[in-house]
Amino acid sequence: MESLSHPVTFSILEKGYAYPDFVKFTEQLVAENRTTGANQSEAYLDYTRMCLQRMNRWNKTAQVSAKMRHLIERIQEPQHWLIITEAWCGDGAQSIPYIAKLVELNPALSLKIIIRDEYPEIMDAYLTNGARSIPKLVAFSKDLKVELFTWGPKPNYLMERYRDYKYDSKGVSYAEFLQEIHLWYAKNKNHDLEQELIPLLESSLL
Incomplete structure (x- = not known):
């Protein structure tokens, strides 16, 4: 945890989406049959x-453990959390709803999302x-002025799975591989994400 030179400013945070607004933005994109970015395939x-379906599902079902809740409630100094994503990002739809639930637990935390x-x-x-x-x-x-921690783009287990798949797909199509990934997310229920965030949050309290 140290002071770093980075391009994030308060002006950029002000332009970002709060999580409920990001969900509404995604709903609007779906209604207009478009997405973010140049690829409109x-x-x-x-x-x-x-992604919209997954976010809405996690909004209803994502659970924060008692340990994580206690840790979040210990944060006293304000923290600004920034997420970089796209509306079509499958990993984002799986992880961001849980992160948003953490922010809801403590008014010292604020979350903005940028494209x-x-x-x-x-x-x-x-x-x-x-x-x-x-x-x-x-x-x-x-x-x-201080970057407290970073996380992403996905839990470590999936980072390793992606590396293995790129090295040797073993005849599995990319569509089948993505199906495996999202099934893992559904079964894991944000457990790995939470376990990876806990030490990062603890370090921010030192």
């Missing part, structure tokens, strides 16, 4: 529709192995 439109391709300078400050992988969560101190 039918596949990406389908991804966006599925990756609208802020390339910010995305390029938070690459994953040189790639613009999303979603990406970045937490800052009250004055934005």
Whole structure:
């Protein structure tokens, strides 16, 4: 946890979506049969529709453990959380609703969501192995001068699965692989995400 030079400003946070507004924005995109970014293919439109369904499902079912709730309630100094994503991002739809539930537990926390391709300078400050992988969560101190922690784009288990698949797909189609990934999310119920966020949050309290 240290002071870093980064491109995030209060002006950018003000332009970002609060989570309920991001869901409404996605609903509007689906109603207009479009999505964010340059790729407006039918596949990406389908991804966006599925993302909306997943967000709405997690909004109703995502649970925060007692340990995490206690940790969140210990935060006294304000923190600004920023998520970089796109409306079609499947991993974002699986993880962001849970993150939003954490923010709801403590008024010291604020969450804003920005669209990756609208802020390339910010995305390029938070690459994953040189790639613009999303979603990406970045937490800052009250004055934005200290970067508290980062997380993303997906739980470590899935990072390893993606690496293995790229190395050797073993004849599994990408569509089948994605089905496996989203089945994992459904069964995992944000457990791995929570376990990875706990030490990051603890470090922000030091």
